[in-house]
Amino acid sequence: MIFDPTPLPGVLLVRPERHTDQRGYFARTWDAAVMAEHGLAPALAQCSTSFNPTAGTLRGMHYQEAPHAEAKLVRCVRGSLYDVVVDLRRDSPTFRSWMGVELNPENGAQLYIPEGCAHGYMTIEADTEVSYAISAAWAPAAARGVRWDDPAFGIQWPGTPEVIGERDATYADFAG
Secondary structure, three states: OEEEEOOOOOOEEEEOOOEEEOOEEEOOOOOHHHHHHOOOOOOOOEEEEEEEOOOOEEEEEEEEOOOOOOOEEEEEEEOOEEEEEEEOOOOOOOOOOEEEEEEOOOOOOEEEEOOOEEEEEEEOOOOEEEEEEEOOOOOHHHEEEOOOOOOOOOOOOOOOOOEEOHHHHOOOOOOO
16 A cells, blocks of 8 residues: 555545456555554444435535544545545644545545544546545534535535535534
């Protein structure tokens, strides 16, 4: 696995090393020991998937408050998406900054999102499926979010959402 830094400290682009032969390829997408060696959350509490039949579907921007904060490793297994992270760690030099990256099966990249960051994405293609490895169990009372178009962050999405959940569309302006 290859770990590439991004403009946000602790947010990494994790690329699998594909071992290719006449059958295709094989690549590790998770290795607890290697994650720990890179200072990342090595424990998995749950793995989840989401399927989005419509291009322009927006999910996010979600996070969980401590003590249920979660790190995520996100991978697109079908279709393509624009994945976004917002740094909400008040002690971070990039507090309120964001970054985005395209994930798809062809590039095979995964995005590691550390605790304290909000995460969301917009699908670029129809029938996009996303796989998540998550370090903490879902805790509904700790679930939080920030609005996808909040002027406090100025996220530049690849388009206007075609489909968005009511909760994601109506978060209040960020007060921090």
